[in-house]
Amino acid sequence: MSKQKPGIPKGMRDFGPKEMARRNYIFNTIQDTFKLYGYQQLETPTMENLSTLTGKYGDEGDQLLFKVLNSGEFLKKVDTDTFNAGESKVLPRISEKGLRYDLTVPFARYVVMNQNEITYPFKRFQMQPVWRADRPQKGRYREFYQCDADVVGTDSLICETEILCMIKRVFSDFKLNDFDIKINNRKILTGIAEVIGASGKESDLCVAIDKLDKIGWEKVKIELQERGFSEGAIETLSPIIAQNDNNNEDWLLFLKKYLAKSEIGLKGIAELEEVFENLNKLGENQNHVVFDPVLARGLSYYTGAIFEVKVNGVGIGSVSGGGRYDDLTGVFGLPGVSGVGFSFGVDRLYDVLEELDMFPDDEVERTKIMLAYFGEEERDACLGIVAALRREGIAAEIYPDLVKIKKQFNYAGKKGIPFVGVLGSDELKNKTISLKDMTSGEQESLTLEKLIEKIK
Amino acid sequence: MSKQKPGIPKGMRDFGPKEMARRNYIFNTIQDTFKLYGYQQLETPTMENLSTLTGKYGDEGDQLLFKVLNSGEFLKKVDTDTFNAGESKVLPRISEKGLRYDLTVPFARYVVMNQNEITYPFKRFQMQPVWRADRPQKGRYREFYQCDADVVGTDSLICETEILCMIKRVFSDFKLNDFDIKINNRKILTGIAEVIGASGKESDLCVAIDKLDKIGWEKVKIELQERGFSEGAIETLSPIIAQNDNNNEDWLLFLKKYLAKSEIGLKGIAELEEVFENLNKLGENQNHVVFDPVLARGLSYYTGAIFEVKVNGVGIGSVSGGGRYDDLTGVFGLPGVSGVGFSFGVDRLYDVLEELDMFPDDEVERTKIMLAYFGEEERDACLGIVAALRREGIAAEIYPDLVKIKKQFNYAGKKGIPFVGVLGSDELKNKTISLKDMTSGEQESLTLEKLIEKIK
Numbered sequence: 040m041s042k043q044k045p046g047i048p049k050g051m052r053d054f055g056p057k058e059m060a061r062r063n064y065i066f067n068t069i070q071d072t073f074k075l076y077g078y079q080q081l082e083t084p085t086m087e088n089l090s091t092l093t094g095k096y097g098d099e100g101d102q103l104l105f106k107v108l109n110s111g112e113f114l115k116k117v118d119t120d121t122f123n124a125g126e127s128k129v130l131p132r133i134s135e136k137g138l139r140y141d142l143t144v145p146f147a148r149y150v151v152m153n154q155n156e157i158t159y160p161f162k163r164f165q166m167q168p169v170w171r172a173d174r175p176q177k178g179r180y181r182e183f184y185q186c187d188a189d190v191v192g193t194d195s196l197i198c199e200t201e202i203l204c205m206i207k208r209v210f211s212d213f214k215l216n217d218f219d220i221k222i223n224n225r226k227i228l229t230g231i232a233e234v235i236g237a238s239g240k241e242s243d244l245c246v247a248i249d250k251l252d253k254i255g256w257e258k259v260k261i262e263l264q265e266r267g268f269s270e271g272a273i274e275t276l277s278p279i280i281a282q283n284d285n286n287n288e289d290w291l292l293f294l295k296k297y298l299a300k301s302e303i304g305l306k307g308i309a310e311l312e313e314v315f316e317n318l319n320k321l322g323e324n325q326n327h328v329v330f331d332p333v334l335a336r337g338l339s340y341y342t343g344a345i346f347e348v349k350v351n352g353v354g355i356g357s358v359s360g361g362g363r364y365d366d367l368t369g370v371f372g373l374p375g376v377s378g379v380g381f382s383f384g385v386d387r388l389y390d391v392l393e394e395l396d397m398f399p400d401d402e403v404e405r406t407k408i409m410l411a412y413f414g415e416e417e418r419d420a421c422l423g424i425v426a427a428l429r430r431e432g433i434a435a436e437i438y439p440d441l442v443k444i445k446k447q448f449n450y451a452g453k454k455g456i457p458f459v460g461v462l463g464s465d466e467l468k469n470k471t472i473s474l475k476d477m478t479s480g481e482q483e484s485l486t487l488e489k490l491i492e493k494i495k
Numbered sequence: 496m497s498k499q500k501p502g503i504p505k506g507m508r509d510f511g512p513k514e515m516a517r518r519n520y521i522f523n524t525i526q527d528t529f530k531l532y533g534y535q536q537l538e539t540p541t542m543e544n545l546s547t548l549t550g551k552y553g554d555e556g557d558q559l560l561f562k563v564l565n566s567g568e569f570l571k572k573v574d575t576d577t578f579n580a581g582e583s584k585v586l587p588r589i590s591e592k593g594l595r596y597d598l599t600v601p602f603a604r605y606v607v608m609n610q611n612e613i614t615y616p617f618k619r620f621q622m623q624p625v626w627r628a629d630r631p632q633k634g635r636y637r638e639f640y641q642c643d644a645d646v647v648g649t650d651s652l653i654c655e656t657e658i659l660c661m662i663k664r665v666f667s668d669f670k671l672n673d674f675d676i677k678i679n680n681r682k683i684l685t686g687i688a689e690v691i692g693a694s695g696k697e698s699d700l701c702v703a704i705d706k707l708d709k710i711g712w713e714k715v716k717i718e719l720q721e722r723g724f725s726e727g728a729i730e731t732l733s734p735i736i737a738q739n740d741n742n743n744e745d746w747l748l749f750l751k752k753y754l755a756k757s758e759i760g761l762k763g764i765a766e767l768e769e770v771f772e773n774l775n776k777l778g779e780n781q782n783h784v785v786f787d788p789v790l791a792r793g794l795s796y797y798t799g800a801i802f803e804v805k806v807n808g809v810g811i812g813s814v815s816g817g818g819r820y821d822d823l824t825g826v827f828g829l830p831g832v833s834g835v836g837f838s839f840g841v842d843r844l845y846d847v848l849e850e851l852d853m854f855p856d857d858e859v860e861r862t863k864i865m866l867a868y869f870g871e872e873e874r875d876a877c878l879g880i881v882a883a884l885r886r887e888g889i890a891a892e893i894y895p896d897l898v899k900i901k902k903q904f905n906y907a908g909k910k911g912i913p914f915v916g917v918l919g920s921d922e923l924k925n926k927t928i929s930l931k932d933m934t935s936g937e938q939e940s941l942t943l944e945k946l947i948e949k950i951k
Contacts, residue, residue: 044607044827044828045544045546045547045604045607045608045827046544046547046608047539047540047543047544047547047604047608048540048542048543048544048591048592051540051541051542052540053537053538053539053540053605053608053609054536054537054538054539055537055609056535056536056537056619059535059536059537059538060536062538063536074860074890075885075888075889075890075891076885076890076892077862077865077890077891077892077910079512079515079860079861079910080512080515080516080519080860081509081510081511081512081515082509082510082515083503083509083510084503084504084507084508084509084638085507085541085594085624085626085638086504086507086561086626086638087503087504088501088502088503088504090501091501091502091503102566102567103566105542105563105564105566106563106564107561107562107563107564107594108561108562108563108564108586108589108590110558110559110561110628111558111628112582113582113586114578114581114582114585117578119575119578122570122573122575122578125570126568126569126570129570130564130569133564134564135504136504138541138563148501148503149509151500151501152501152502152503152509153509153511158906158909158910159906160895160896160906162892163512168541170541170542172566172567182540182541182542190895193895193896194896195895195896197878197893197895198895204882317878320875320878320879321878321879321881321882322879322882322883323882371500371501372500404530404535404536405535406530406533409533419776422653422773422776422777423776423777423778425777426660426777426778426779427778429531429532432531433531434530434531434532434533435531435532435533436532436533436618437653439616439646439649439651439653439654440616440649440650440651450614450615450616453614454533454535454614
């Protein structure tokens, strides 16, 4: 075997101790809130049957699925004709499994497979990596984590309200204060399509309006024209775009009139109002909650509420989003399972917290104290000390090799260990430990009992 | 798209809320000990380059690697001649990545890639799934978790000793008392080979002796003959097999004589004695630590200590194991990185704890209280109560839909929620909550303050 300089596949990452401590902080923070609200954890396998995944994410999504080669004689079902017919004919004969592309489709598959055992409403959360064969670029990876929470089997708007509360709580735990939870309702978008005389074209309307933030109203207008919206439709739409500065209350007043002739539009308004009322009953206010009637998130399967969360002042896209869907599992033969869910993007949250320097000290994950020593006899005494510290639940290390004290200190310094206990002949004689605070540089002589007291 | 009955690939599993709570208990217990001893977490990507993985696990291992199909036009490098040449020629042209097969090779790859940034001795732990295209059978899966801890860059025997302590602590935390940590040293096996006049045949000796537990000494003798060991060699070996009842001390006495003429054999004994002495200095005894001079674990890359842990009284294989290796990273061009590590098998530990009914109550992961109500007005009051409970950090739910109280109670019962707070018109009037203890069936009327006090 030749010696090789090893690397990792593009778009993939290693996470060393520091990154892991920070990622665990994010996972634990989110998880605490999910559990507080009664969501329970689910994990699904990395690989799903391609029949489960294919056709669920559009043509582009199918292209981005990572496919796993069948084991053993993978070519046995490929004859020359099939080979000559190209990738699309060969693929189904050499690959039956693919890597999870998101957490929603596996969840839907799980609900269908376990429909009779599940207690409804079923509140599940899931925090696992997903894989997409996307072109890697800054902030976009081929392996990344999603943190989803969904509740299925109920259409109560209490669920939507609790999602707002959960988002607020997570951001409060992150000590992030400048963020907006944009909220809309798909029925309002449908109502708008009705009112402008473009019923049934909500999907086109959504795709175009979704770009408003990025390309502006003038270019959206051109796109709408290209998508076959009439001058009249676009003109009827424009007052909405002009109300940009409205607060939630003003918007509701405006839209009640604007959508007066659209039953479904008014239903959307009513749902939104109920969510706001529930928020009040839950003792919460509308701080950070921004109604945006043109928020679409491009995802056509939302049927009710739509959420999207952005942190202001950082050039990073949405860090959380979600919505209500009326038919999660229909594609797997189980119709009528309605639910609402949302997701946190761990990698983007990481970037936000890093950019704003908001990560807490990762001390929890670090060794609290290292024992250093001058000779063999001192080392033996240190073994007893390190064992005593660990019995007290204090994360402690002893430098394993008898090397110069400077090298031992270097190790502690590089690893960010806050305290070093040193044993020399004096300490050995006096049954004490010289404790050095690596931050302040201060040093003091302590008995083991006092040392434990201090470190705890 | 046709409706399909969905399934999951064979050898793969979903983990529902109950399994997840139990698996998290295992992960957290192991992790606590790793951290207490100064090990830091690492995660590596699911996919590695096939050039990193291939050739590291033997021919059988290469067969069991899950390979990922290249994205896009995966056939573009396959001409007709290559296609006709079969799998071995086609594979390298259609697949460049594979799924992680264990945590050791990715760790070695990480060490080489980050050799200049790492602080040595580098103590890392890693808890991630691995994938093997094995034939699925009871207790053997195609996706399963490993929990590894390794320290590299030191040959101090303190590390071996601390591994014994860590294993003991983890089992103590699991409240498992009847287990054996078998320990041996590869140098002792080498010494035995020398003494029986079969130097250089340690590998054959290991493979045959490794089967001693399974097939017995008579059949191992036949295998040794087949592998070319002389009658004399086998006869010289047999006293060792006969000492089966020795305690650690007796074994050391016996082997010091038996291996008197083998320098490396005596070195192995000395290392083992130092580990036992260190154990003493760390305030630990030799309980559960069983020296077994024919323990080999079949893995030829161990060069020093070898560990294996079994829980007695359950028909489940080893749940933990490991050893010292002199050359982790040589295959990636970085020679001389010595280390010692061990691994817990999460799935087997799960089976052990389940069989012995040793899982603790999973209450930590469960909702503590659900609010149930008779009408809309009561529901609104419940929203305020559930919010107040959550503000106190109490995991609480409100049943989201206005349905019969029996259905609400059913939900709480199935989900294992220990308390239900009920609001009817009386409670509403008196500003109280009827709290039902779902275990005892007792019911009492409480104010919100008293309720919080009680649940906390």
